[in-house]
Amino acid sequence: MTPDIAQLTAATEATWPPARIVDLPGWTLRDGAGGGQRVSAATATTSSPDIATMIAAQERLGQPPLVMIRPGEESLDSRLEMEGFRIKDPVTLYLAPVDALAIAPPPVSAFQVAWPPMRIQEELWLEGGIGPDRLAVMARAEGPKCAILGRSKDQPAGTAFVACHGDIAMLHALEVTPRLRRSGTAVNMMHGAAIWARDHGAVWLAVLVTQANAPANALYCGLGLSPLGGYHYRVK
Incomplete structure (x- = not known):
């Protein structure tokens, strides 16, 4: 269900x-x-x-x-x-069955890194504005979790965080370095995250993305994730 x-x-x-x-x-x-x-x-x-x-x-x-x-x-x-x-x-909020996304990416394009992440992943996150305070959020998550490393053109190209809660895996903080975008790295990391999620008992993979982030919305829709509603903030 x-x-x-x-x-x-x-x-x-x-x-x-x-x-x-x-x-x-x-x-x-x-x-x-x-x-x-x-x-x-x-x-x-x-x-x-x-x-x-x-x-x-x-x-x-x-x-x-x-x-x-x-x-x-x-x-x-x-x-x-x-x-x-x-x-x-x-x-x-986007959602898809894990099995629909658990497709093997090309060789050496997406790696599952046991927590904590590698230094190069921290550098890639920092380049995208995700610094120590957000890494601390990831570190606080309990239960199964993993850092996904994407590679393109024989270089580290992207990183993401995925963690499980029951049969739902949530993917957060997907970042691809600007110089290596449009090379399939994000797609490969999503497939790698889904494989990891499936292997850790998840049935669903979910992501959250701001409506203003057009490339991310296009990525998730293109992969077949379905929008299930969402929320907004009010700030004084």
Whole structure:
């Protein structure tokens, strides 16, 4: 059975976890420790949470007031807009059966690297703006996880992070160095990630991508992943 949004949200949180969770009346806050929006956003736990409470708590954490708006939270979305929160980075969630993607890539084009990643992978991530704080997010993920290394033209060309939560594998932080893009590296890494996921008991492979990232959206659609909805942020 295809996982629902709640299951996919749980897999996202487990495979890309915040430094800590702060529970407040009406809210769940995440201390991202510099790891980006997904691990720093507040989410509502009631239909009409107090916005001022969230703002104050985010400021105490040293984070901007940032809220993730999920399907069905249109009322909260409107309230935040009235409070001066603007929409930021709408995200689409894509999903495919692992077996559909677990196709052997060409020889020496994608490698599974047992955690921790290689130094060259850290350098490739850093080149794409994924630094130590986001590597710390990956390190916090519990359960099976792997770093995928892509090669092209006999050079390290890309890297990605994949981790399992139950029968769902989530792929995060796929980066290909600009000088070696359009050479099939991302496709090869996706196939390599799916093979790893299948071998670790996953049935589904999911990814999250901002709607503004046209190349990534084209990649996932071209590979046959299906969009299953998504979310957006509101930031003060």
